[in-house]
Amino acid sequence: MLTNLTPKAIVEKLNEYIIGQQSAKKSVAVALRNRYRRMQLTEDLKNEVVPKNILMIGPTGVGKTEVARRLAKLVGAPFIKVEATKYTEVGYVGRDVESMVRDLVETSIRMVKEDAMKEVQAKAETLANKRLVELLVPSKKKNNTSKNPFDIFMNPNQQQSSNEQANDSEEKENIREQRKQMKKLLDLGELEDREVTIEVEEQTPNMFDMLQGSGMEQMGMNMQDALGSLFPKKKKKRTLFVKEARKVLREQEANKLIDMDQVTQQAIEKAEQTGIIFIDEIDKVAVKQEQSAAVSREGVQRDILPIVEGSSIVTKYGSVRTDYMLFIAAGAFHMSKPSDLIPELQGRFPIRVEFEKLTIADFKRILKEPSNALLTQYKALLETEGITISFTDEAIHRLAEIAYEVNQETDNIGARRLHTILEKLLEELSFEASDIGVGNIEITEHYVNEKLKTIATNKDLSQFIL
Numbered sequence: 001m002l003t004n005l006t007p008k009a010i011v012e013k014l015n016e017y018i019i020g021q022q023s024a025k026k027s028v029a030v031a032l033r034n035r036y037r038r039m040q041l042t043e044d045l046k047n048e049v050v051p052k053n054i055l056m057i058g059p060t061g062v063g064k065t066e067v068a069r070r071l072a073k074l075v076g077a078p079f080i081k082v083e084a085t086k087y088t089e090v091g092y093v094g095r096d097v098e099s100m101v102r103d104l105v106e107t108s109i110r111m112v113k114e115d116a117m118k119e120v121q122a123k124a125e126t127l128a129n130k131r132l133v134e135l136l137v138p139s140k141k142k143n144n145t146s147k148n149p150f151d152i153f154m155n156p157n158q159q160q161s162s163n164e165q166a167n168d169s170e171e172k173e174n175i176r177e178q179r180k181q182m183k184k185l186l187d188l189g190e191l192e193d194r195e196v197t198i199e200v201e202e203q204t205p206n207m208f209d210m211l212q213g214s215g216m217e218q219m220g221m222n223m224q225d226a227l228g229s230l231f232p233k234k235k236k237k238r239t240l241f242v243k244e245a246r247k248v249l250r251e252q253e254a255n256k257l258i259d260m261d262q263v264t265q266q267a268i269e270k271a272e273q274t275g276i277i278f279i280d281e282i283d284k285v286a287v288k289q290e291q292s293a294a295v296s297r298e299g300v301q302r303d304i305l306p307i308v309e310g311s312s313i314v315t316k317y318g319s320v321r322t323d324y325m326l327f328i329a330a331g332a333f334h335m336s337k338p339s340d341l342i343p344e345l346q347g348r349f350p351i352r353v354e355f356e357k358l359t360i361a362d363f364k365r366i367l368k369e370p371s372n373a374l375l376t377q378y379k380a381l382l383e384t385e386g387i388t389i390s391f392t393d394e395a396i397h398r399l400a401e402i403a404y405e406v407n408q409e410t411d412n413i414g415a416r417r418l419h420t421i422l423e424k425l426l427e428e429l430s431f432e433a434s435d436i437g438v439g440n441i442e443i444t445e446h447y448v449n450e451k452l453k454t455i456a457t458n459k460d461l462s463q464f465i466l
């Protein structure tokens, strides 16, 4: 997949979702490409090339996570985001940082399993339909005497008469014929609203999740499996419409068809070779020695270090090496500098990427340009109610302006402000939409001012509402 993704192509793809931040996009594209280049090297040389990690510097809400997440999606790499500060919380017991790798592996397993499920989808569907037909035309319960294993020792009078045998095969033929007919109807989609009773596994609470945070996760064991054998999953019967039962049966069949050992092996390899771990708020654990709480914060850095340097982490799927994972650390660095990080960690994050503050013009573009632009999203949502909204250019400009001003006056939360502002702007319309009926509504500058001006100009109000 990476073959066609030259740095230029990566940047172009990122441009579809993220406005501006060109130098940041370039750096991550090159870092990713270097990983691909490394994989082409001979085994000896490959082991010599230390993968370089990225340090993103920039205020909140300007696209740091978004760039990383999109990058991962682009190349189909497993991705997780963690907050470095999480590891300084009460209850932190040192090895907990390793949970980031376990979470990555979980994500990877989910991805590989999903792919595997897709591959067997067609086959699972056929099997599910076969089971539906069997449920719709069940075979008759065998009569007990004929099943009696001692039949051959019995008096010939007691044995099944040839007459009964003939009936039996007639019955079988009958069922076969009925199933054939039923299958035709099923294929035509005419039985979707019939009811069938199927067996499903009861949802038991996941013991492993329940024990997480209590320190048990650090054992890296599959507690769920261990406990699962003590408490086998209960089955229960559920009556569903054919269309719903098919989904459940398809899932059951697909699960039987995929080879979980293979999935696990592939997922571990994928996590090891392409995994991306995004460590946010790294600046909050970067403090000089003299400052208070420095010990526990430096402690977190010391704990993160071996993971970034390359180590083996025990997970419930087996041990996983972190040597070639891509780590992206990010932070605003308002109160501290990257040079406040412990030197070893600084060395592991040699690629420094600065994210710029967003301007009114950026906000304007963010509102309308990305493939998943906010305005497009709201438009699509209201369209489901038959209402078509459009925004005049002046209205979009005004929205961007308000977002920018509120950011200046209260907390600067970057592009996230656009979400709160739009929500407020369209609050009433969203509420009324179901009753308004079909129509077109143009959102003008006047409309924006009317809905937002009083709030936006009142600092106390906007702190709470926007």
Ligand SMILES: Nc1ncnc2c1ncn2[C@@H]1O[C@H](COP(=O)(O)OP(=O)(O)OP(=O)(O)O)[C@@H](O)[C@H]1O
Pocket (backbone or CB within 6 Å): 017, 018, 019, 020, 021, 059, 060, 061, 062, 063, 064, 065, 066, 067, 280, 281, 330, 366, 370, 414, 415, 416
């Ligand atoms: N340059 C941008 N272009 C398009 N959308 C953006 C941009 N910057 C931010 N956004 C949007 O704003 C939201 C927050 O962005 P993001 O999660 O990337 O913030 P961040 O810089 O990682 O901040 P934090 O460190 O607080 O997580 C996302 O929904 C994202 O889509």
